[in-house]
Structure formats: C-alpha cells, structure tokens
Amino acid sequence: MANDPEQEPYVALRAKALESLLIEKGLLTAEAVDEHIREFEQDIGPLNGARVVARAWVDPGFKARLLQAGAAIGELGIPGGGNLVVVENTPAEHHLVVCTLCSCYPWAVLGLPPTWYKSFAYRSRAVIEPRAVLREFGLEIPDGVTIHVHDSSAEVRYMVLPERPAGSERLSEAALAALVTRDAMIGVAKVAMPDAAAVAAG
Amino acid sequence: MANDPEQEPYVALRAKALESLLIEKGLLTAEAVDEHIREFEQDIGPLNGARVVARAWVDPGFKARLLQAGAAIGELGIPGGGNLVVVENTPAEHHLVVCTLCSCYPWAVLGLPPTWYKSFAYRSRAVIEPRAVLREFGLEIPDGVTIHVHDSSAEVRYMVLPERPAGSERLSEAALAALVTRDAMIGVAKVAMPDAAAVAAG
Amino acid sequence: MHGVHDLGGMHGFGPVAREENEPLFHAAWEARVCAFEEILCGDDRSFTLDAFRAGIERMAPANYLRASYYERWLASIESNLIHEGVLTNDELEARIDLLRRDPDAVPPPAVVAPPPAPRAQPPSPPAAAPSFMVGDAVMTRNVHPTGHTRLPRYARGKRGVIQRLHGAQTFPDTNAHGLGAHPQPLYTVQFPARELWGESAEPGQSVSLDLWESYLERAPN
Amino acid sequence: MHGVHDLGGMHGFGPVAREENEPLFHAAWEARVCAFEEILCGDDRSFTLDAFRAGIERMAPANYLRASYYERWLASIESNLIHEGVLTNDELEARIDLLRRDPDAVPPPAVVAPPPAPRAQPPSPPAAAPSFMVGDAVMTRNVHPTGHTRLPRYARGKRGVIQRLHGAQTFPDTNAHGLGAHPQPLYTVQFPARELWGESAEPGQSVSLDLWESYLERAPN
Numbered sequence: 001m002a003n004d005p006e007q008e009p010y011v012a013l014r015a016k017a018l019e020s021l022l023i024e025k026g027l028l029t030a031e032a033v034d035e036h037i038r039e040f041e042q043d044i045g046p047l048n049g050a051r052v053v054a055r056a057w058v059d060p061g062f063k064a065r066l067l068q069a070g071a072a073i074g075e076l077g078i079p080g081g082g083n084l085v086v087v088e089n090t091p092a093e094h095h096l097v098v099c100t101l102c103s104c105y106p107w108a109v110l111g112l113p114p115t116w117y118k119s120f121a122y123r124s125r126a127v128i129e130p131r132a133v134l135r136e137f138g139l140e141i142p143d144g145v146t147i148h149v150h151d152s153s154a155e156v157r158y159m160v161l162p163e164r165p166a167g168s169e170r171l172s173e174a175a176l177a178a179l180v181t182r183d184a185m186i187g188v189a190k191v192a193m194p195d196a197a198a199v200a201a202g
Numbered sequence: 203m204a205n206d207p208e209q210e211p212y213v214a215l216r217a218k219a220l221e222s223l224l225i226e227k228g229l230l231t232a233e234a235v236d237e238h239i240r241e242f243e244q245d246i247g248p249l250n251g252a253r254v255v256a257r258a259w260v261d262p263g264f265k266a267r268l269l270q271a272g273a274a275i276g277e278l279g280i281p282g283g284g285n286l287v288v289v290e291n292t293p294a295e296h297h298l299v300v301c302t303l304c305s306c307y308p309w310a311v312l313g314l315p316p317t318w319y320k321s322f323a324y325r326s327r328a329v330i331e332p333r334a335v336l337r338e339f340g341l342e343i344p345d346g347v348t349i350h351v352h353d354s355s356a357e358v359r360y361m362v363l364p365e366r367p368a369g370s371e372r373l374s375e376a377a378l379a380a381l382v383t384r385d386a387m388i389g390v391a392k393v394a395m396p397d398a399a400a401v402a403a404g
Numbered sequence: 405m406h407g408v409h410d411l412g413g414m415h416g417f418g419p420v421a422r423e424e425n426e427p428l429f430h431a432a433w434e435a436r437v438c439a440f441e442e443i444l445c446g447d448d449r450s451f452t453l454d455a456f457r458a459g460i461e462r463m464a465p466a467n468y469l470r471a472s473y474y475e476r477w478l479a480s481i482e483s484n485l486i487h488e489g490v491l492t493n494d495e496l497e498a499r500i501d502l503l504r505r506d507p508d509a510v511p512p513p514a515v516v517a518p519p520p521a522p523r524a525q526p527p528s529p530p531a532a533a534p535s536f537m538v539g540d541a542v543m544t545r546n547v548h549p550t551g552h553t554r555l556p557r558y559a560r561g562k563r564g565v566i567q568r569l570h571g572a573q574t575f576p577d578t579n580a581h582g583l584g585a586h587p588q589p590l591y592t593v594q595f596p597a598r599e600l601w602g603e604s605a606e607p608g609q610s611v612s613l614d615l616w617e618s619y620l621e622r623a624p625n
Numbered sequence: 626m627h628g629v630h631d632l633g634g635m636h637g638f639g640p641v642a643r644e645e646n647e648p649l650f651h652a653a654w655e656a657r658v659c660a661f662e663e664i665l666c667g668d669d670r671s672f673t674l675d676a677f678r679a680g681i682e683r684m685a686p687a688n689y690l691r692a693s694y695y696e697r698w699l700a701s702i703e704s705n706l707i708h709e710g711v712l713t714n715d716e717l718e719a720r721i722d723l724l725r726r727d728p729d730a731v732p733p734p735a736v737v738a739p740p741p742a743p744r745a746q747p748p749s750p751p752a753a754a755p756s757f758m759v760g761d762a763v764m765t766r767n768v769h770p771t772g773h774t775r776l777p778r779y780a781r782g783k784r785g786v787i788q789r790l791h792g793a794q795t796f797p798d799t800n801a802h803g804l805g806a807h808p809q810p811l812y813t814v815q816f817p818a819r820e821l822w823g824e825s826a827e828p829g830q831s832v833s834l835d836l837w838e839s840y841l842e843r844a845p846n
Contacts, residue, residue, distance in 0.1 A: 036439035100412030154614035219720035238660035302633030356835035466690035546823030602767030
C-alpha cells in the first residue's frame with residue numbers, strides 16, 4: 001500500500017487543519033483527541049483477546065457461553081462483546097477472519113488491526129486463496145482440514161478461538177494468556193508452546 | 203485518466219532511451235518508426251470507414267456482402283477486413299462497440315481510437331449502462347429499441363453501419379461519405395444531414 | 405457500487421507484506437485522524453459509519469489505491485463533514501494555507517457554540533420478521549447498485565446456506581446515503597468456496613458473509 | 626486475472642470525458658511508442674500481442690490506474706523486452722541516465738547484427754472441431770485464473786447463446802505466457818443484459834463477447 005513519503009507532510013498538514021477547524025466549531029477538543037489516542041494505546045489491544053482465550057481454555061462453562069454469544073467477554077470485564085462471534089479452531093476446522101470491503105476488525109478484543117490486515121493483498125486474497133495466504137504466514141493447513149473464511153461484511157465481529165497447544169496442560173491461566181498472539185486470534189497462526197516456538201524459529 | 207504533466211518529460215525520456223537501445227540492437231530504425239507514424243497519420247483513419255458506409259448505403263449488393271463478411275472492404279481497396287464484423291443499426295436495433303479489457307478497435311476502418319474510447323469511464327460503463335452513456339453523447343435511444351453492446355474480447359473487430367439519414371436520397375456517394383462520423387461507426391452517434399445538424403447545434 | 409474497494413478475489417496485489425514490531429500508528433497524524441473518526445462518527449453524531457465507509461468508496465479509484473489507510477479515512481471525514489455542511493472546502497483550503505505559511509498560527513478563539521445537530525434521518529418502518537431460518541438455502545441477488553452496499557461483488561448470484569440469525573440491523577445501502585436506517589434481518593450465510601470460485605477454488609473451504617435480508621432470495625430446489 | 630484492467634461493469638470512473646478536435650497523439654513520444662508496438666509485437670516478432678496485453682495487466686494496480694494510455698504501452702513493451710532477454714533493466718536505466726544528463730548523447734554506432742530470434746513457442750495440437758453451433762445455449766465457466774484471460778469477470782458463470790462461429794484462433798490464456806498457441810474454436814456469444822446485471826440492467830439490451838471454446842460449457846436445459 002502506497003504511503004508516499006513525499007506526500008506525508010501534506011497529509012499531516014491536512015489533518016492539522018481539520019483538527020483546528022473542528023476545535024473552532026466546537027466539534028471536538030484537542031484533549032478529547034488525546035484521550036482517544038491514549039485509549040487506543042493503553043486500553044484496547046490483543047491482551048484482552050488473549051485473556052478471553054486463556055479463560056475459555058481453562059473454563060469449559062465459559063467457553064460454552066462464549067461460543068454461544070461473544071457478550072460473555074463481559075464476564076472478564078471487557079465491554080463491546082455484543083456483536084462478537086467467537087469461532088473455534090479444531091483439528092478438523094480452521095477459521096480465518098478478513099474484511100474484503102474495508103477493514104472491520106474486533107477492536108473490543110484485539111485493538112486496532114495491523115497494517116497487513118488492512119492491506120489490499122490480504123483483503124483480496126484471503127477469500128480466494130486462503131491456503132496460499134496462510135502458507136506465506138508459515139502456516140500449512142493440511143488438505144483434510146476445512147478452512148472457514150469469515151468476511152466481516154456487517155457489524156458482526158469475528159474472533160478465532162485457537163487450539164490450545166499440546167503440552168500446555170500444567171500452565172496457569174495467566175501463562176496461557178501470554179502464549180496467545182494476535183495473529184492466532186485472526187486465524188493466520190497457531191498458538192505454540194514456547195519451546196516449540198523456539199525450535200521452529202531455530 | 204491521469205496524464206500527469208509533471209511526469210511526462212520522464213516518460214518521454216524513457217521512450218527515447220528505449221528507442222536508442224532498440225536501434226543499437228538492430229530491432230528497429232528511427233526511419234521505420236517515422237514511417238509507421240506517417241501511416242497512423244495519413245493512411246488509416248475514419249475516412250476509410252466512411253467510404254465503406256457510403257458504398258453500403260448506395261450499393262445493396264455490397265452491403266449484403268459486407269454484412270456477411272467484413273473482408274468485403276477489400277473491394278474498396280481497404281486491407282485488413284479479414285477479422286472485421288459489420289453490424290447494422292436499424293430503427294429497432296442499435297449497436298455499440300467497446301473493449302472492456304483493453305482498447306481493441308477496428309484500426310482498418312477507423313484508425314486509432316479516440317482517448318474517450320480508451321478511457322476507464324467508457325470501458326467500465328458501456329456494458330452495464332449503455333443508455334446512460336449514450337445520453338451523455340447526446341444520443342437518446344428510445345426504450346423500444348434494443349441496444350446490442352459488442353465487447354471486443356478477441357481479435358474480431360466491430361464496426362457499426364449507421365442508419366442512412368432521412369433526406370439523403372439525392373446525395374452522391376462522396377457526399378454521403380462526408381456525413382459519416384467516426385462516432386457513428388462506433389455507435390455513440392447517428393449520422394445526421396448537415397441541415398439537421400445545424401438545427402440541432404442551434 | 406462496483407468500486408476498487410471491493411477487493412475480494414482480486415489478483416495483482418502481490419504477497420501480504422508484514423512489518424515486524426509494527427507500531428500502533430506510523431505517524432502522529434494517523435493517531436489523530438483515527439481519533440477524529442471515533443469522535444465524529446456514529447448514528448447521533450456528525451455522520452454515520454455507513455456514510456463514512458461510502459465516503460472512502462467514493463474516492464477516485466486511482467486515489468483510493470495510491471492513498472495510505474488513514475489518508476483514506478481523512479478523505480472521507482473531510483468529504484462527509486463538507487457534505488453535512490459542517491465545514492466548506494474553502495475553509496479547509498484556507499486553513500491548510502494558513503498553517504502551511506505559519507505552522508504555529510493560532511486559529512481564532514473557539515466559538516463555544518453547540519455543535520450543529522446531526523442531520524435528521526428519514527423515519528424507517530420497523531424491521532419485518534426474518535424470512536429465513538438456519539439451514540435454509542438462499543441465493544444472493546444479482547444486483548449491481550451504484551451506491552454503497554455490503555454485498556461484495558464476488559458473492560452476487562451465488563447459492564449459500566443460512567448459518568446464523570443476528571436480528572434486525574440498520575441497512576447500510578440506505579443509511580449510507582441519508583435515506584434512513586430501514587433495519588432488516590441480518591444473517592450469516594455460508595458459501596462453499598467452489599460456488600464462488602468454481603474450479604479455481606482451493607479444496608475444502610467455505611466463505612461466510614453477513615448479509616441483509618434484501619440481498620437474499622429463497623434458493624430454488 | 627481479476628485485475629483492475631477488467632473494467633466492465635465497474636463504477637466510480639465518472640462521466641466519459643471527450644476532447645474536441647482531439648489530436649491523434651498528445652505528445653511526440655506517444656506516437657513513437659505506438660510505432661514501437663507495431664514493429665515489435667506479433668507472432669514472429671519480439672513478443673506476441675497476448676504477451677503485450679498481459680504485460681499491461683501485470684502493472685501494479687495503482688500504477689495501471691494512474692498511468693496514461695501510452696505509458697501503459699511503454700511499460701509493457703519494456704517488461705516484455707526484458708522478459709525476452711532483448712535488453713536488461715540495467716541497460717534501460719543506464720540509457721535513461723545518459724540521455725537525462727546529455728539529451729544529445731550519441732549512442733554507440735548501431736551493431737548491424739540480426740535481431741535476436743523470437744523465442745520459439747511450444748508446439749500446439751491442431752484445433753478440434755467446434756462443439757457448438759449457432760443458436761446453442763452455453764454457460765461460461767466460473768473460472769478465476771491468475772494468468773491472462775479474455776473472459777471478463779462480469780461474464781463468468783453466465784448463460785448465453787452462440788451467435789457466430791469464427792473458426793479456430795490462438796488461445797490467449799496460453800499464448801500470453803509462452804505456453805503455445807493452442808488454437809481453439811472462437812464464438813460470438815450473446816448474453817441478455819439481465820443475465821449479466823440482474824435487475825440493475827437497463828431495459829432491452831444485450832452484450833456480445835468473443836469467447837474461446839474452453840471458456841464455455843453446454844448450458845443445462
């Protein structure tokens with residue numbers, strides 16, 4: 001995606017001019033803008049989703065309620081689950097989330113999307129060649145596994161509940177949460193045990 | 203379509219560099235390039251098509267052969283009709299030519315296409331809203347008339363044989379040819395008698 | 405609309421480029437634009453989310469593809485505010501000129517007037533009861549509206565199965581254009597990839613979309 | 626490929642802009658590029674017409690939309706000549722640099738060597754006899770190849786009627802990629818606009834396309 005460096009100063013100037021006019025017209029204050037940026041940076045992000053996943057792994061009752069209705073994230077004090085659908089990866093089914101028309105993404109549990117999720121390449125290809133896309137992410141999905149792609153075309157938001165990694169039986173809920181990556185909750189990665197990850201990276 | 207004036211010198215430089223290399227490699231000569239340009243400018247063009255149309259209007263035998271096979275343009279000494287299909291406008295049917303994938307155009311009879319024919323707007327819209335496009339050209343096609351759009355997706359080339367205007371019965375073949383416009387042979391205009399045209403313009 | 409934003413199934417954009425340790429924003433202005441949208445966009449605010457999306461889609465296709473993500477957001481915020489009469493293009497250009505000449509220019513003191521009321525939306529009839537149940541086979545309609553729609557081009561005229569009901573939700577195709585919310589039942593519809601992509605489909609794949617009832621017809625048996 | 630070049634039915638490009646008394650070319654370089662293509666492109670020349678078209682389609686989508694018409698031609702001529710080994714990108718860049726610094730630089734005297742022979746195409750089997758007759762109902766296949774094709778996206782999986790037979794012609798989908806001519810019967814297929822555009826179609830309209838036999842299947846009754 002083009003982010004023309006020569007153009008950036010002009011864009012920054014346009015944004016500054018717009019803010020100046022909107023303040024003048026009473027539509028926002030610089031402080032409100034700052035406060036929203038603080039929220040983007042501190043209050044939302046994939047740690048919320050990771051807590052949800054870890055809880056679902058250790059608490060079958062919560063998991064059942066979560067798969068029934070994403071609003072169950074409210075039990076962990078996380079707001080915004082009213083339009084959330086959580087889909088579960090299993091050895092037979094793999095879920096992947098995309099938004100082909102714009103960049104819909106489950107802010108409540110994952111925060112702001114990474115640039116690749118918003119890229120033309122991901123948006124165009126995830127629905128027509130998900131296996132090829134996942135291979136670029138280093139994730140080979142065997143032919144026997146069905147891939148379900150969720151194209152977020154309305155206000156429903158999708159989060160993937162990844163498979164709990166083998167060998168994680170004795171980890172605490174907090175230790176489990178620390179394993180869960182943003183990419184795993186989008187469906188472009190699996191959750192790995194730290195050792196396994198080190199081996200894979202080696 | 204963007205023809206960025208600031209970029210043009212660079213494009214011109216690129217074209218010049220390419221020509222210089224191709225001459226050096228013996229793939230072309232500047233004289234051959236000049237000769238092709240002379241042909242574009244002098245030998246091909248809509249006058250050929252206008253001669254074909256006028257002949258078809260005055261010679262029913264020629265018209266029948268032309269509608270049967272575009273190669274009949276060879277009878278007028280015009281080469282390149284082997285892949286030409288001529289389609290006839292009537293009070294009940296209107297034909298329109300486009301190339302949605304690139305810019306295929308019947309060079310043999312019409313020469314090089316105008317920029318609007320190659321524009322993204324014409325290529326995208328002519329197949330889905332031809333009546334709206336024709337209206338922008340000032341041509342209102344009544345609802346009872348069927349519009350046939352020819353999207354030139356292969357090496358077949360299409361030329362429209364327009365309706366002979368009312369009141370042209372006493373005109374010579376040469377005078378008829380002078381009435382026939384390029385746009386009428388693409389299907390975005392009708393052929394008008396000079397007086398009628400003057401009235402319309404007034 | 406069939407715009408360049410409707411990217412599903414398109415070719416030619418290359419591999420998915422990822423950035424290691426990507427920052428949340430790549431420039432300070434991006435964060436501010438993101439906050440503008442949060443503050444200004446909503447049903448009872450300056451413009452609706454549907455109008456915001458439609459504003460991005462109305463960008464000239466070459467500009468859409470050339471602009472960065474938050475540049476597209478900024479373009480839509482500007483065009484929606486201009487459309488709603490909150491500001492004019494001349495005001496914006498003048499302010500850009502002022503700040504270009506003097507980056508520290510202090511704009512006139514803020515007018516402590518209440519912000520303009522958002523444009524009233526035309527009333528909508530209540531949503532009808534859902535016509536389809538989970539498991540029903542449906543066909544998406546072969547429609548090609550020139551306005552905003554959330555039925556992607558790759559899923560027109562295709563056969564799928566209702567997978568989930570979501571209750572009635574605001575219809576973007578009207579709401580984006582100030583024509584009212586007209587809530588309709590929303591469904592998750594699952595399509596076999598082969599239905600969408602024919603023999604080009606990868607093996608063992610489905611695609612699900614969230615689609616409003618008026619995008620759907622009952623499938624013939 | 627589903628590229629931005631596949632424009633049929635797209636929205637967002639505005640009205641058709643016309644230029645009064647348009648010149649044949651808008652700059653001298655355009656005429657020369659047009660002549661290069663005439664000289665270099667052909668079955669027994671440096672690259673085929675299909676490869677020329679595919680070269681345009683391979684442009685990055687944002688560049689395709691931004692470039693002018695003959696800029697796209699120049700880009701494809703360059704990329705095809707580089708692909709065929711006639712010249713290298715380094716040679717091209719060096720020559721551009723030379724001519725930028727000294728517009729009147731005289732290149733080395735022309736080597737009066739014969740031009741490189743065009744790449745040999747793989748042999749093709751002869752074309753089969755046509756499977757369809759005028760009046761036959763056919764369905765276009767729902768295929769989404771990543772390579773060059775002349776079946777536009779808007780006409781995939783649609784029902785039409787054979788209107789004309791054109792004999793066997795080189796198949797662009799293979800020929801564009803140096804995979805041989807593989808001639809196939811070519812047909813003009815006529816589609817009712819309603820089949821293509823559903824209820825968005827204007828009244829009383831057809832669209833005809835020239836389609837190769839392998840794009841087609843016999844339509845079910």
